[in-house]
Amino acid sequence: MPARSSGPSAAPVADHPRARSDRPDQAASLATSASIAASLSDDVRSLYDTKLKDLFVHFHQNPELSFKEDKTAKRLGDELEALGYTMHRGIGGTGLVALLENGPGPTVMFRADMDGLPVEEKSGLPYASEATQLDWDGNRVPVMHACGHDVHITSLVGTAKLMADRKEQWSGTLMLLGQPAEERVAGARVMMEDGLWDRVGQPDFAMAFHVTSALPTGSIAAPPTAAYSGADTVDIMIKGIGAHGASPHTGVDPIVLGSQIVMGLQTVVSRNLAPRRPGVITVGSFHSGTKHNIISDAAKLQLTVRSESPEDRQLLLEGIERVQWRLNSNSVFTVPPKFKNEGFSFLAKFKISCKRFDVLGSEV
Numbered sequence: 001m002p003a004r005s006s007g008p009s010a011a012p013v014a015d016h017p018r019a020r021s022d023r024p025d026q027a028a029s030l031a032t033s034a035s036i037a038a039s040l041s042d043d044v045r046s047l048y049d050t051k052l053k054d055l056f057v058h059f060h061q062n063p064e065l066s067f068k069e070d071k072t073a074k075r076l077g078d079e080l081e082a083l084g085y086t087m088h089r090g091i092g093g094t095g096l097v098a099l100l101e102n103g104p105g106p107t108v109m110f111r112a113d114m115d116g117l118p119v120e121e122k123s124g125l126p127y128a129s130e131a132t133q134l135d136w137d138g139n140r141v142p143v144m145h146a147c148g149h150d151v152h153i154t155s156l157v158g159t160a161k162l163m164a165d166r167k168e169q170w171s172g173t174l175m176l177l178g179q180p181a182e183e184r185v186a187g188a189r190v191m192m193e194d195g196l197w198d199r200v201g202q203p204d205f206a207m208a209f210h211v212t213s214a215l216p217t218g219s220i221a222a223p224p225t226a227a228y229s230g231a232d233t234v235d236i237m238i239k240g241i242g243a244h245g246a247s248p249h250t251g252v253d254p255i256v257l258g259s260q261i262v263m264g265l266q267t268v269v270s271r272n273l274a275p276r277r278p279g280v281i282t283v284g285s286f287h288s289g290t291k292h293n294i295i296s297d298a299a300k301l302q303l304t305v306r307s308e309s310p311e312d313r314q315l316l317l318e319g320i321e322r323v324q325w326r327l328n329s330n331s332v333f334t335v336p337p338k339f340k341n342e343g344f345s346f347l348a349k350f351k352i353s354c355k356r357f358d359v360l361g362s363e364v
């Protein structure tokens with residue numbers, strides 16, 4: 001199905017494009033925006049009190065792991081369908097799209113991720129999650145919406161309701177997307193591989209938001225550049241030769257090699273990346289050995305790599321490879337590092353009018 005858009009000329013929420021031939025001056029437009037924002041804020045509050053609060057608690061108490069969001073997707077889809085949206089379910093497993101066509105204009109997409117994390121909730125809140133679920137390895141694990149995706153899907157339902165109620169204030173197509181497996185950084189790709197745009201059309205604009213505890217409640221921030229970095233994971237295996245701990249000269253110690261690699265990696269960002277460009281290489285896991293007096297025959301490092309441009313990403317990944325080959329060449333059985341670039345994506349840089357955003361975004 002082709003994109004429904006009649007062009008990229010976005011119709012602002014505040015003033016209906018079909019209702020005017022002359023553009024009102026900016027002051028009038030802002031005044032209209034301000035009055036809409038005020039009534040929108042009231043509607044958000046009352047919708048929260050009457051419906052969204054309970055829905056949030058439901059989602060919070062019933063979290064599901066990545067790609068296992070069956071009940072979450074069902075409830076989210078049912079909520080959106082009940083509001084009159086046309087549903088497309090089961091895209092990339094549990095992914096779904098809800099469409100509301102409302103005359104000519106661009107297609108605007110909002111995304112909410114749906115999955116929880118294998119984390120035990122210790123918040124002490126009366127509505128704390130007590131859920132458990134079998135993970136992909138067959139282990140029963142506690143599950144919690146520790147990353148706030150319960151807020152995201154609740155907000156998606158709130159957006160659906162308010163936009164459906166205010167159809168006379170906008171024109172175009174609204175596309176609401178529930179995405180699986182954000183935590184495994186794989187759900188968006190799987191939806192794309194399942195023909196997402198062919199099935200529902202391609203939006204002209206796409207927005208996603210994420211809650212954060214770094215900002216005061218009630219505020220919204222939109223950076224003019226990418227909001228989050230791209231992420232890669234890298235596994236480095238170090239093969240040594242096992243020996244008795246009292247006879248290190250008879251073996252090749254993978255812990256010493258691994259330690260040198262960890263220290264060597266510290267220079268990739270500090271000595272290669274331009275000082276004002278952000279980048280991270282973190283060794284989050286270093287496993288080797290079983291006992292005090294045994295030199296192990298292997299060590300494994302697990303890294304996460306963050307970068308904000310394709311060029312910097314390449315520089316960091318090549319730097320990791322260079323460091324590990326140089327130091328790991330002391331190892332007798334050198335194995336290439338395993339790069340898992342499964343989640344890499346740069347958020348599209350977007351520009352917004354800060355003035356407009358302030359008016360529409362405040363207190364919402």
Ligand SMILES: [Zn+2]
Binds near residue numbers: 147182
């Ligand atoms: Zn998250």
